[in-house]
Amino acid sequence: MTIRNVGRSLEGVKDLFDISVHTGEKPYKCNKCGKSFSASSNLKVPQRIHTCEKPYECKECGKAFHTASYLVIYERIHTGEKTFMCQECWKAFSYSYQLTIHYGVHSGEKSYECKECGKTFALCGRLTRHQTTHSCKKRFECNKCGKTFTCIASLKKHQSIHTGEKHYECKECGKSFHLASTLVTHDRIHTGKKSYQRKERGEAFGETSCES
Known part of the structure; x- marks a missing residue:
């Protein structure tokens, strides 16, 4: 086959893929679970799941993943990278879903409801903790x-x-607190949330806390 013919063949494959995207056709089927895909490359991931193949390994701890994208996300645990930032309070998160959940705190939206008592929460984790009050003594x-x-x-x-x-220490000024929640409130002093001045010291504060 000539180079020109190879090029034409490759273009033909690309054309078939483009058509399948628009038509919704999924000609590539997994022989293990029956799930279908529009591109043959998308078939590789579920096949790796079935065979337990994990070719992408973290250099820091050795944990392996089915896809390169999962590895990239996981590596943020080691690097401490937090690329998703809240525009309301400037708190940063490693993952987009964490930021989405966090926004519920500012919007007042409480979409997580306890089936036992009907109480609602902005965060799934808070609902989970609350549910233990019903299920556990x-x-x-x-x-x-x-x-x-x-x-x-x-x-x-x-x-x-x-x-x-006082186990929770502020990295900015070294002040310590009994509770993590009190430290979070205190941190707003440094992030710029300053609503009033305390005259005797001339220090700016966003919110008062119960503890010091």
Whole structure:
């Protein structure tokens, strides 16, 4: 076959692909699960899933993936790269879906509803934590004040209030807090959310916090 004929053949394949995209035709079928695709290249991913083939490996930890795109996303865990930024509070996220969920905090939209009591939440994680109040008994009790919790981690976090431990430190100024949520509120001082001045020190604050 001449170079010219090879070129024509390749153009023919491209034309077939372009046509299938517009017509919705999916001539490439996976012989394992029956799922069909418009391009033969798209068939490779599900075939790797069936055969457990993971050719894309993370150089940092050795974890492997079916596709190069999954590896690129995963590597952000090691690099700390956060490319998706909220335009409301400038908080950054590694993944676009995290940013989408986060926007619900600002919009007031609460699309996650508890089927037990009807209470709604902006974040799926908060709904999950809330649901434990229905499904679990509060078995962990604070020996200082008697308050009970559903998990040991929550109890330990609470006990730091009694012991005076402050595990959450601001990277900007070094100030420490009992709770992560208090640190988040404090961080707004440095990000530019400043709504009033405290006269005695001349420091600008966005929100007051219960703890220091």
